[in-house]
Amino acid sequence: MSFPWAQQYQPKSGFTRWIDEKLPLPRLVYNAVGAGYPVPRNLNYFWNFGVLAGFCLVLQIITGVVLAMHYAPNALVAFDSVEHIMRDVNWGWMLRYAHANGASFFFVVIYIHIFRGLFFSSYKAPREMIWLLGVVIFLLMMATAFMGYVLPWGQMSFWGAKVITGLFSAIPLVGEPLQIWLLGGFAPDNAALNRFFSLHFMMPFIIAGVVILHIWALHIPGSSNPTGVEIKDESDTIPFHPYYTAKDGFGLAVFLVLYTSFVFFLPNYLGHPDNYIPANPLSTPAHIVPEWYFWPFYAILRAFTQDFLFLPAKLMGVIAMFAAILVWFFLPWLDKSPVRSGLYRPLFRKFFWFGLIPTMGVLFYCGGAPAEEPYVMLSQIAALYYFAHFLIVLPIVSIIEKPKPLPHSITDAVLNHRTGADDAVPLSTTGERPTDSRPGPDDAGLYRPAGA
Amino acid sequence: MARFIAILVGLFFGVILLWSFGVGLYTWATEEHETTAEHVFYEHPRDAKLPSAGVFGTFDVQQLQRGYKVYKEVCAACHALRHVAFRDLAQLGYSEAQVKAEAATWQVPGVDPNTGEAASRPGLATDYFPSPYPNDIAARAANNNAVPPDLSLITKARHDGSNYVYSLITGYQDQPAALLAQFPDAKTPNGLHYNPYFPNLNIAMAPPLTSDGQVTFDDGSSSTVASMSRDVAAFLTWAAEPTLAKRHQAGWPVVLFLIIASILAYLAYQNVWRNQKH
Numbered sequence: 001m002s003f004p005w006a007q008q009y010q011p012k013s014g015f016t017r018w019i020d021e022k023l024p025l026p027r028l029v030y031n032a033v034g035a036g037y038p039v040p041r042n043l044n045y046f047w048n049f050g051v052l053a054g055f056c057l058v059l060q061i062i063t064g065v066v067l068a069m070h071y072a073p074n075a076l077v078a079f080d081s082v083e084h085i086m087r088d089v090n091w092g093w094m095l096r097y098a099h100a101n102g103a104s105f106f107f108v109v110i111y112i113h114i115f116r117g118l119f120f121s122s123y124k125a126p127r128e129m130i131w132l133l134g135v136v137i138f139l140l141m142m143a144t145a146f147m148g149y150v151l152p153w154g155q156m157s158f159w160g161a162k163v164i165t166g167l168f169s170a171i172p173l174v175g176e177p178l179q180i181w182l183l184g185g186f187a188p189d190n191a192a193l194n195r196f197f198s199l200h201f202m203m204p205f206i207i208a209g210v211v212i213l214h215i216w217a218l219h220i221p222g223s224s225n226p227t228g229v230e231i232k233d234e235s236d237t238i239p240f241h242p243y244y245t246a247k248d249g250f251g252l253a254v255f256l257v258l259y260t261s262f263v264f265f266l267p268n269y270l271g272h273p274d275n276y277i278p279a280n281p282l283s284t285p286a287h288i289v290p291e292w293y294f295w296p297f298y299a300i301l302r303a304f305t306q307d308f309l310f311l312p313a314k315l316m317g318v319i320a321m322f323a324a325i326l327v328w329f330f331l332p333w334l335d336k337s338p339v340r341s342g343l344y345r346p347l348f349r350k351f352f353w354f355g356l357i358p359t360m361g362v363l364f365y366c367g368g369a370p371a372e373e374p375y376v377m378l379s380q381i382a383a384l385y386y387f388a389h390f391l392i393v394l395p396i397v398s399i400i401e402k403p404k405p406l407p408h409s410i411t412d413a414v415l416n417h418r419t420g421a422d423d424a425v426p427l428s429t430t431g432e433r434p435t436d437s438r439p440g441p442d443d444a445g446l447y448r449p450a451g452a
Numbered sequence: 453m454a455r456f457i458a459i460l461v462g463l464f465f466g467v468i469l470l471w472s473f474g475v476g477l478y479t480w481a482t483e484e485h486e487t488t489a490e491h492v493f494y495e496h497p498r499d500a501k502l503p504s505a506g507v508f509g510t511f512d513v514q515q516l517q518r519g520y521k522v523y524k525e526v527c528a529a530c531h532a533l534r535h536v537a538f539r540d541l542a543q544l545g546y547s548e549a550q551v552k553a554e555a556a557t558w559q560v561p562g563v564d565p566n567t568g569e570a571a572s573r574p575g576l577a578t579d580y581f582p583s584p585y586p587n588d589i590a591a592r593a594a595n596n597n598a599v600p601p602d603l604s605l606i607t608k609a610r611h612d613g614s615n616y617v618y619s620l621i622t623g624y625q626d627q628p629a630a631l632l633a634q635f636p637d638a639k640t641p642n643g644l645h646y647n648p649y650f651p652n653l654n655i656a657m658a659p660p661l662t663s664d665g666q667v668t669f670d671d672g673s674s675s676t677v678a679s680m681s682r683d684v685a686a687f688l689t690w691a692a693e694p695t696l697a698k699r700h701q702a703g704w705p706v707v708l709f710l711i712i713a714s715i716l717a718y719l720a721y722q723n724v725w726r727n728q729k730h
Contacts, residue, residue, distance in 0.1 A: 041728060041729070041730045042730050043730075080535070083535045083604075083605070086693070086695070087535065087540075087694060087695070093693075093695045093699060094699070094702070097699075238728055238730075242724050243724060243725060243728065246717075246720055246721040246723075246724040246725070247721050247725075249717045249720065249721065250714065250717040250718050250720070250721040252717075253710060253713045253714035253717040253718075254714050256710045256713075257707060257710045257711055257714055260703065260706050260707055260710060261703075261707055263703075264699055264700065264702060264703025264704075264706060264707065265507045265700065265703055267699070268608060273608060273609050273610055273611055273613065274609065276605045276608040276609035276692075277601075277605075277609045286651070303469060303472065304468060304469070304472055305472045305475070305476060306468070306471050306472040306475050308467075308468045308471060311468075313472070316468060320465060323465070330454065330458065333454040333455075334454060334455055334458050336455070373476065373480045374480070376476055377473055377476050377477060377480065380469050380470075380472055380473040380476065381469075381473065383465075383469055384465070384466050384469040384470065384473070387461075387462050387465040387466065387469075388462050388466060390458075390462075391458040391459060391461055391462025391465070392458070392459050392462040392463070392466075395455035395458055395459060396459075414729045414730055415729060
């Protein structure tokens with residue numbers, strides 16, 4: 001599971017020896033996030049976000065469990081119980097703002113984490129399983145966040161729930177009964193609120209379980225790194241503790257500065273004012289928008305405005321919205337470039353920075369804007385590129401692209417400051433990766449020729 | 453094979469999106485773009501310059517007391533404040549005895565102790581502000597078919613809410629001639645009032661503050677329409693979030709602590725890594 005040179009846990013006292021014999025939990029932690037986990041020495045700050053995401057999950061669970069002690073999941077009193085938390089519970093306002101903004105910051109962190117994975121192709125062999133589990137975590141997070149936003153039972157809670165569960169009615173034949181079954185009624189009401197609360201409470205623990213699998217899968221090949229070159233020997237790595245615990249400590253502190261600035265000074269900036277109006281089934285808000293972290297996918301949903309052959313526009317939008325995330329599952333098999341890191345892939349890098357990132361920006365903006373022109377046309381163009389990027393551009397680029405020469409090893413890259421890639425000294429004239437006399441156990445996937 | 457299928461799927465999505473885009477573009481290019489009166493004449497709230505605004509914002513207790521008086525004498529005729537209790541008035545600088553006396557000036561729904569029938573009784577400190585109407589139907593009947601919204605969260609339930617309340621109350625005016633010239637159909641209907649700060653420009657609420665001196669302030673401050681509006685906006689900002697000042701006060705030590713912690717964590721990180729190339 002680890003590298004042969006990994007440090008071994010040495011219990012120092014009689015007590016820790018006793019524990020190590022009965023239940024080697026300290027050994028597990030030591031091997032997972034301690035000195036026993038060798039990590040590439042060249043990780044940049046984008047590799048901080050995994051730990052930050054784990055922190056956010058714990059933060060959300062702790063604040064959420066305490067909030068649940070004061071919240072009442074009943075359509076008659078839910079809204080008032082949230083105000084009770086804000087006004088009468090000691091530091092309740094801080095708990096609630098910490099939880100609401102915690103969700104937003106969780107998504108900020110997870111989006112950076114995902115796009116780091118996309119740029120450095122962290123989904124490629126031998127790390128496919130880590131990536132697949134990560135996409136599962138993201139889907140579970142979206143479901144959890146959606147149900148959490150319904151709980152305050154304000155106008156956006158109610159109408160958001162109505163719109164999103166209404167998506168299921170687009171499914172042919174079973175759609176309508178399915179929607180009624182999911183809601184426990186014809187419209188969101190007490191039955192829906194109760195089950196959303198129950199699921200919102202339960203799902204973070206499922207996420208925590210999948211996170212454990214995600215980290216477990218990570219520890220089999222070890223962490224990736226900005227060069228995309230696999231670890232070859234001990235000089236490429238340093239122990240997670242104290243090196244990356246120190247770096248993650250710094251990252252966490254900076255994250256907390258930003259996060260607490262929102263909690264204490266801009267707590268409602270990322271929310272919608274309409275959610276301070278109690279849910280009213282008889283009054284539709286002027287613009288129903290989900291939380292900001294769903295905007296790119298909401299824009300894709302609304303981009304499909306025309307029926308196509310036997311496919312109604314609404315059904316197409318729903319399929320496309322889910323496909324926009326499901327396509328990530330197939331990335332390990334779509335992008336066959338033997339080079340992982342975007343730093344050594346000139347063509348891929350152009351499509352990433354000038355294609356995918358602006359596209360996400362446009363989709364984000366259009367998803368938050370009203371469903372009118374020119375936003376709909378903009379989101380149609382952006383959605384077109386979004387799908388083309390993953391389904392057409394990536395497969396083709398990985399065939400036609402001529403990657404830059406890779407460094408021999410992580411150590412080589414660090415010593416020669418070649419992580420910037422642009423000033424990389426060509427290691428071979430053919431552009432092929434030079435053969436290495438020390439093949440590592442995990443190298444099979446990396447050196448497959450393009451197109452294999 | 454996987455890539456071949458992917459490209460086909462990508463083309464499928466692409467064709468449908470292009471089709472949608474083409475139809476949308478054609479419609480957009482051929483139809484006339486009618487703008488609306490709201491689009492042209494709506495105005496964003498003006499800055500009320502409340503002491504609670506900004507990251508150092510706090511409450512001016514004197515102003516809250518004045519705003520409370522405006523609420524009690526003007527707004528409370530139609531608007532409820534159901535999340536606020538009389539005991540909360542202690543935060544406005546009133547003593548316990550003053551809070552009890554103030555609560556007793558309000559009539560709240562109660563029960564006749566002898567007959568058990570619904571009755572009203574003087575308020576206690578633990579009571580919440582009573583609603584002026586028994587239900588929405590009564591509220592509609594009394595207000596030209598519009599329900600006056602509860603005000604206890606109004607400054608959080610509108611964009612830029614504190615400034616919105618101030619701008620709306622001071623924003624009543626005659627409908628501009630330019631509006632009627634451009635949009636002859638957009639004349640303010642009978643029973644509604646033109647107000648450019650209201651999203652659809654025509655609001656059911658009659659101008660609540662119409663003359664200077666309408667409310668007499670106990671601290672002798674002058675009561676112009678602008679100052680009364682500002683004071684009641686301040687009071688409603690407090691009512692929507694009584695913990696706002698405490699939040700700002702608590703935030704500074706937290707953020708400053710974390711900034712110092714970040715610097716220390718950075719130095720620790722550099723120290724740990726001092727002999728490592730990376």
